[in-house]
Amino acid sequence: MDANAIREQFPILNQEVNGHPLVYLDSSATSQKPLPVIDAVDAYYREDNSNVHRGVHTLGTRATEKYEGARETVRRFINAKSTAEVIFTRGTTTSINTVASSFARANLNAGDEIVITPMEHHSNLIPWQQVAKVTGATLKYVPMQQDGTVSLEDMRETVTGKTKIVAITHVSNVLGTINPVKEIAEIAHQNGAVIVVDGAQGAPHMNVDVQDMDCDFYAFSGHKMCGPTGVGVLYGKRKLLEEMEPVEFGGEMIDFVNLYDATWKELPWKFEGGTPIIAGAIGLGAAIDFLNDVGMDNITAHEQKLADYTMEKLRTIDGISIYGPEKRAALVTFNLGDVHPHDAATVLDAEGIAVRAGHHCAQPLMKWLEVSATARASFYLYNTEEDVDRLFDGLLKTKEYFGDVF
Structure with a gap:
């Protein structure tokens, strides 16, 4: 794939920041949006703006067709059996909270x-x-290896007949660790547990086949995979979703309502109360089409080369600490000597280089790493080796600026 040609589809990348061409290395937080996605959302608001499922007029019909068409696009993208298993949510957080609030609270006990x-x-x-507090269930942690991976042996020892839920990230947003979720799902099922996979950092970067993985739930966000903010997906096996109660009640998700009771629509709509995220879903569908046109295998291979190149370059900098395993997803998390990552990120920003700094919404992991915060450079299909070279040069300038702390 030609990353330089691809980046021409991303208008935001064609700008200067602080007098320098922008180098965007924060895609794990949120990705940039290509023209086909921007155009799809714009076209909906310009031409088809209407609520879905309710009206019989032309605009409502067109909007509904695009909204449900996006659901089918998602279904194919993750290889779900049915669109009934694809629920649109506000993002990964909402998707996981839906499983926790509905399935877990109903099925877990002390x-x-x-x-x-x-x-x-x-x-x-x-x-x-929160589920553990309400139900009396116990949280158990699988120990991590020194390089930030989880061994299947430790997983087998930790998951027992008492385990009802195994919740694990597909890809760590800090370490880049790619967890063997298919094998972990098998361990969970052997012990009668269900597995919930946080796919926020997985779905944007690699092929996801929920049937082959045999996960019970898989959650991901649109904004990390070239789609709009405020939209995501909860995949769930149909049998489990049918047993679950909705967590939001109101219009759109009901079948019949009387004064004292109500019944729910069939899947997936019983979990989509209120006016749904129409433009977001349409934009997500366009984003998936864009990624498919490039090819997920091509994206994975390109990002792997960038990650390897970055590791090779950064390791030549004296005083740098890099966290996570050798085999990793498309991100590199590091600290530069005793320079606080916020200070390092500020210097890099002055050079037009955008990286993330902080605890990355993973404070227990920061404690495990024995640091308060880290800096993170994360890559996507529009990044190039030239971007990595700019990062390398920026870190050398950072080191020179804070030379007294080395």
Whole structure:
């Protein structure tokens, strides 16, 4: 794939920041949007803006066709069996909270176990903390290896017959660790547990086949995969979703209402109360079409080369600490000597280089790493080796600026 040609589809990248051409290395936080996505959202508001499912007029029909067409696009993208298993949400956080609030609270009791890892994003940690408090279930953590991976042996020892839920990230947003979720799903199912996969950093960067993975739930966000903000997906196996109660009540998700009771629509609409995220879903569908045109295998291979190149370059800088395993997804998290990552990010920003700095919504993992914060450079299909070279030069300038702390 030609990253330089691809980046021409992203208008925001054609600008200067602080007098320098922009180098955007923060796609793990949110990706930039290509013209086909911008145009799809614009066309909906210009030509088809209407509520879905309710009206019989032409605009309503066109909007509904585009909205449900996007659901089918998502279904094919993750290889779900049915569009009934594809629920549009506000993002990964809402998707995981839906599983926690509906499925987990109804099925967990005192003495049951929820197994997670110390590398989880807060969105795949706090909901399970709250479920444990309400139900009396116990949180259990799978120990991590020194390089930031989780071994299947440790997973087998941690998951027991008491385990009801295994919740794990597909890809760590800090370490870049790619977890073997298919094998972990098998371990969970052997013990009668369900597996919830946080796919926020997985779906944008690699092929996802939920049937092959055999996950029970898979959650991801549109804004990290070239789509709009405020839209995401909860995939769930149909049998589990049918047993679950909605967590939001109101219009759109009902079948019949009387004065004292109501019944719910069939899947997936019983989980989509109120006016849905129409423009967001349409934009997400366009984003998936864009990614498919490039090819997910091509994207994965391109990002792997960038990650390898970045590791090779950054390791030549004296005093740098790089966190995570050798085999990783398209991000590199680091600290530069005793320079606070916020200070390093500020110097880089002055050079037009955007990186993330902080605890990355993973404070337990920061504690495990024995740091308060880190800097993170994350890559996507529009990044190039020239971007990495700019990062390298920027870090050398940062080191020179803060030379007294080395």
